[in-house]
Amino acid sequence: MSLAPLTPVTDATLKSRADFEDFQDRARTRWDELWSGDTTVLSVSVGSCSVAKGALDVLAACRAIGGRTVVREVSCDGACWMEPWVEVKRPGEPAVVYAHIEPDDVRALVAGTLSNRAVGVRGDRPYGAIPPLAEHPFFKHQQRIVLANTGVIEPTSIKDAVARGAYSAYLKVLFDVSAEEAIAEVTAANLRGRGGAGFPAGIKWESGRRARVTPKFVVCNSHEGEPNVYKDRRIHEGDPHRILEGILIACIVCGAERGYNYIGGEYPLAIARFRQAVADAERLGLIGRNVLGSGKDVFFRVRTGGGAYICGEGSSLMYSIMGVRGQPRTKPPRSVEEGIWKRPTIANNTETLANVPDIINKGGAWFAGIGTERSKGTKLMTVQGSLVTMGLVEVPMGTTLRTLVDEIWGGMRPGHTFKGVQTGGVSAGALKEEHLDLPVDFDSLTDVGGMLGSGGFVVFDQHVCAVDFARYLTAFNRYESCSKCVPCRLGNPALVEILDRIRFGRGSLADLALIQRTSKHIVELSLCGLGQVAPMPLLGMIKEFEAEFRAHIVDGVCPAGVCPIGAAAPALVAAD
């Protein structure tokens, strides 16, 4: 079934604001017709998580159905636990989402005889025995700004994106509001950086706008090299135009002539979908000279990383973009004074920039009305562990850890008992049961040794050994150290070596003091953020699970039964 009856939307270059508004009108009409027509619309979730579970075969099976069906390739909406899911919208009925679909299920799915796999119906009313999806605990607590279109639009369709509001905020900064007014909204929103440090974006943008040296650049940091974080990847896979719009807005209001997006090279689907978004925006005339006749020029480049975690650190990332080895440098000068090619560069995380279009459209006060006193808006959070409904969620800042773990992520799977939650990716300590009622925001977890960081959590159970887990986290930082400065280059391998002694049952109580002393040196003397926080997961694990460390050392047992105590230690333990 072709889409021929739908209103045609031009692919030609748009030369003016009126051209764009005509495109927008047609895209919206086409979108409405899609959902109100007499065809069955099948939307298949294709993201990096569902591809691993066979989503491409499901997509092919849907396409093979033919007849009066329209098949759309959307992305995972965060509910990895439902993958592969398919949304079915039959004429005159609301759209229903079905979980765990295999290619052989597709005929029954279209025939409407697969009701036991229906998870929920779109909208706020039940449909027969099927409850609204929005009432499912995984979705109930979520408030979606950044993820509003993820799993809804086809990420490779600029028409879908525009129909759902993409580039309307860009239009405003091109024609209606001044740079000062736009930055005032970002400042009023108190949008703090989502890359880990929580620095206010409005202050950074104002410094960027005031910088006199030209040309200036904007960089979107989409490197995301931590092992347990996947939020930025999913925004790229689900709604690449939102990121691109945020970057283009930053370019216009800061007076930057070129935007960059630096994406982790391990993310092929994210890269492909983002490149397609850039190509489509360029073809339509949203990037280039004299955009839509506004008199403003903006250009764009996509760059990909080679797999080194350190290339997510701001200054390393900029060297990497320039084709130089990615290693941090001392600051000042800050990158907003001297960044790429020694020119002022405004760098922000993907999620930070993806919030911007809605802030421009709805106002800073609207955004500041969500969240807590000092942490405004929503936050994307990802999780790993033995949980029932794992995935990516977007919740208002201040949602408690308990709501996240027990309700949104569905609690522990049968046979698994909650032991702790590792916070802040590889940069902070673990928290225990007594901390679960803390609100998750930029500040509350820090007081007890945790950290929001970029929003990646690992929930671990009784089968995980605190020493072994600490070794994994410390070893990650040790392998990812760029080796530029001595405390980090030599201190982290030393910590791994001590932990291996303990894991093999050869540790002594003096090792606990040695860990504290070595960590102090690494934290205080390292050049960049990697070294400055590298020992934190280990120190946090000792703080919360000291008895377990002592059991290895004093009693010669690993209570979780994980460590090779008593086994012959390999010759070169620390260099494995």
Ligand SMILES: Cc1cc2nc3c(=O)[nH]c(=O)nc-3n(C[C@H](O)[C@H](O)[C@H](O)COP(=O)(O)O)c2cc1C
């Ligand atoms: C070792 C290391 C890795 C980092 N990786 C990332 C990353 O992958 N993405 C990111 O946005 N910020 C990362 N950061 C933080 C950036 O240096 C920078 O603070 C951030 O991109 C600024 O954007 P924001 O203000 O919007 O958060 C990393 C920092 C360090 C020290």
Ligand code: SF4
């Ligand atoms: S702290 Fe580590 S990662 Fe950072 S510059 Fe020094 S050696 Fe490199």
